[in-house]
Every structure is written in structure tokens, then in C-alpha cells.
Amino acid sequence: MSLTIRVQTADFSLADEYRVLAQDSRCGAVVTFTGLVRELPDAALTAMELEHYPGMTEHVLEQLAQQAQQQWQTGAITIIHRVGKLALNEQIVFVGVAAPHRKAAFAAAMYVMDFLKTQAPFWKQELTASGRYWVAAKASDQEAQQQWQRDA
Amino acid sequence: MVKVKFFAALRERLNCAELTLDCGPNETLATLRARLVDLHPSWQTELHDKDVLCAKNFSFCGWQDRVSAGDELAFFPPVTGG
Known part of the structure; x- marks a missing residue:
């Protein structure tokens, strides 16, 4: 079952990614998540700059997709993460999962996003009117x- | 030789993106970190920050993991993607 992992500066099209995921006639559910650059509560954000560790990023995302696919017996999984400079409201990340049924698709997409947040080597910098700030891990x-580990 | 990379805020604070080091016998991430601090005493605080993560050959690893010639190692702060 196909796994697609892309780390890129270019934007992506939800419609195009959905169309690919919706092709598998064994899958009756497609769940997609898109993360966007949002405003900060206490500072005027002009843009976000994302850096990553080429080689490790792809390796970690591939492993996450494989684990999710095996655990929930999903069909195709696509993970796209953008790097470089991104303006307010731009798309940052896409996770899409096709599965026979909705519960597996929702769970696999959530699992991939939750682990991506803490395991994939990306780092964000906020560019504001008062300077550049590295985002702290939450x-x-x-x-x-x-x-997820407690639930396993 | 091993390649050592630094990323994000850590790279900026050390003012170093990448370096190469000889790899001694019985080398671990911890002994390698100690040698880096010997070479660059001002890196002591940054490299011993409890939040610093390390990776070997593109996977997370621990400070006691063995290091061999040809490995690619990396040190970086907690990740903040997504």
C-alpha cells in the first residue's frame, strides 16, 4: 500500500492529494488534516521559518507512516511537510489516510500527527515585528x- | 571520522552547523560530547542542556549508544514541527 512522504518548500493542493488517496476502491474513508500558520496571541507574526534535518526527517516520517499503516490496516498514507519561509495562513503540513472504515482513518491520522509533533526533526522560528524567535516545544x-503509549 | 551536525537554536548558539571528529575506540555519544566540550569549552552549557536530543544515522539515540567511524551524529533542541 503506498506511502508518500514529501518535505518541500512548495505549497500543495488538498484537492490533488485527496484525489490520490480516494483512488483505492477497498477504502471507504479518507481523513485529511492540514496545519496552517496562525496568528500568535501576543505578538504580530509576519511569517514562520521552518528548518529540518534532511535525511532524518524523511526516515522518521516513513517509519511513522509504516507504523500507522500496520497498526490500523490502512490503505495509502500521505505526509507532506513544508520548510522555508511561510506567511500567515499558509499551509504547513498535510496528513492524509485512506482506510476501509472511518475509525481506522481518523486514528491513523491522529497518531501520525501526534508523533510527527514530537519525533520529526523540524524546528519553527516565528518572525515578528520585534525579531525572530525559536518556538519552544510544548x-x-x-x-x-x-x-498513545499508555493506550497501547 | 564521524560527522556531527547541529540544528536550529543550538546551531545558532554554537555558531556551528557541522564538523568532523576522529572516532576513538569505545566511543559513545557521551564521550564524544565530552571531547567536543574539550575542544570548545564554551559549548559546555549548551551541549549539556537536559533538553538537547541526539541522533545517530538519522534515528534518535541515547548518550550511551556506541559510535563507530562513518556514523553521522546530530545534536538538536526539542522538535517543533507540524
């Missing part, structure tokens, strides 16, 4: 990942 992301 304890809530760590907890979301650990919840």
Missing part, C-alpha cells in the same frame, strides 16, 4: 504522544 504535544 508539553501538551509530548503528553499527546505519551497518551
Whole structure:
């Protein structure tokens, strides 16, 4: 079953990615998640800059997709993550899962996102009117990942 | 020789993206980190930050993991993608 992993500066089309995931006649469910650059609560964000560790990023994402596919017996899984400079409202990340039924598709997509947040070597920098700031890791992301290990 | 890479805020604070080091016998990530601090004493605090993560050949690893010639190692802060 196909796994697609892409790390790219270019934007992506939800419609195109959906069309690929919806091709498998054994799959009656497609769940997609898209993450966007959003405003900050306490500072004017002008853009976000994303850096990653080429080689390791792809390796980690491939492993996550494989684990999700095996655990929930899904069909195709696509993970796209953008790097470089991204303006407010631009798309950052896409996770799409095709599966025979909705529960597996939802669970696999959530699993991939929760582990991507804490395992994939990407780093965000916020560009604001007052300067550039590296984003700090969130304890809530760590907890979301650990919840899967408790549930296992 | 081993290749060592640094990323994100850690790379900026050390002002170093990549270097190469000889690999001694019985080398681990911890002994290699100690040698880096010997070479660059000002890196002590940054490399011993409890949040710093390390990877060997594109997978997360622990400080006691063995290092062999030809390995690619990396040190970086907690990840913040997605």
C-alpha cells in the first residue's frame, strides 16, 4: 500500500492529494488534516521559518507512516511537510489516510500527527515585528504522544 | 571520522552547523560530547542542556549508544514541527 512522504518548500493542493488517496476502491474513508500558520496571541507574526534535518526527517516520517499503516490496516498514507519561509495562513503540513472504515482513518491520522509533533526533526522560528524567535516545544504535544503509549 | 551536525537554536548558539571528529575506540555519544566540550569549552552549557536530543544515522539515540567511524551524529533542541 503506498506511502508518500514529501518535505518541500512548495505549497500543495488538498484537492490533488485527496484525489490520490480516494483512488483505492477497498477504502471507504479518507481523513485529511492540514496545519496552517496562525496568528500568535501576543505578538504580530509576519511569517514562520521552518528548518529540518534532511535525511532524518524523511526516515522518521516513513517509519511513522509504516507504523500507522500496520497498526490500523490502512490503505495509502500521505505526509507532506513544508520548510522555508511561510506567511500567515499558509499551509504547513498535510496528513492524509485512506482506510476501509472511518475509525481506522481518523486514528491513523491522529497518531501520525501526534508523533510527527514530537519525533520529526523540524524546528519553527516565528518572525515578528520585534525579531525572530525559536518556538519552544510544548508539553501538551509530548503528553499527546505519551497518551498513545499508555493506550497501547 | 564521524560527522556531527547541529540544528536550529543550538546551531545558532554554537555558531556551528557541522564538523568532523576522529572516532576513538569505545566511543559513545557521551564521550564524544565530552571531547567536543574539550575542544570548545564554551559549548559546555549548551551541549549539556537536559533538553538537547541526539541522533545517530538519522534515528534518535541515547548518550550511551556506541559510535563507530562513518556514523553521522546530530545534536538538536526539542522538535517543533507540524
